[in-house]
Amino acid sequence: MKDYQYDKFLHIRTQPQKHLDYPDEIQYNPYEPTPYGALEELSHVYTPTNGYLVDYGCGKGRVSFYFHHYFKLGVKGVEMDENIIQIAIDNHHRYRKHHGGESIEFNCCLAEEYFVSKDECIFYFFNPFxxxxxxxxxxxxxxxxxxxxxxxxxxxxxxxxxxxxxxxDSTPFECVQEVPYSMLYENNPDERFLIYRFTV
Known part of the structure; x- marks a missing residue:
């Protein structure tokens, strides 16, 4: 499916604006959603652990809703932009009517101030800061x-x-998997997922 078709299926609106709105905080990057095609390829090879997923810089919630729907995970979105997170909350209202979604929440705060809970085991980043x-x-x-x-x-x-x-170089996390986004990877090797893991 194309991105707009996924949005329609999930009853959400996550397409980026035609121009990038840069946030007031210079250490944070503008909203840009992960392509659904890339998430689809990730879902074919990645099996999530138990617990919640935290999406840092969640924007309008695309990753949150995708992981909730296809992986049946609880998700928590963290976003500093009040206007954008309101769109995520509006998306949540529409999503719940069709897909449920009690285990989805969105938090408006700075990423570095977000309190990490013991039930959170997967953390997602698309260069948010x-x-x-x-x-x-x-x-x-x-x-x-x-x-x-x-x-x-x-x-x-x-x-x-x-x-x-x-x-x-500075953490105990180890890279366990690389997942290229095949549609774009040949022309841009940065179009990929890297999965790092800490194992007790």
């Missing part, structure tokens, strides 16, 4: 793991090299 913020977020995840030991996955789409270097 600078490496400075990413380091803080990963440290929050590691602190949560220390307090409540558990297996944790980090999924990155179009992974920034600084994210990769940091995870591999």
């Amino acid at each position: 600078t490496i400075h913020i990413f380091r803080k977020v990963i440290q929050n995840i590691l602190t949560s793991i220390e307090t409540h030991p558990r297996n944790v996955d980090i999924i990155m789409y179009y992974p920034h090299q600084e994210y990769i270097y940091f995870l591999e």
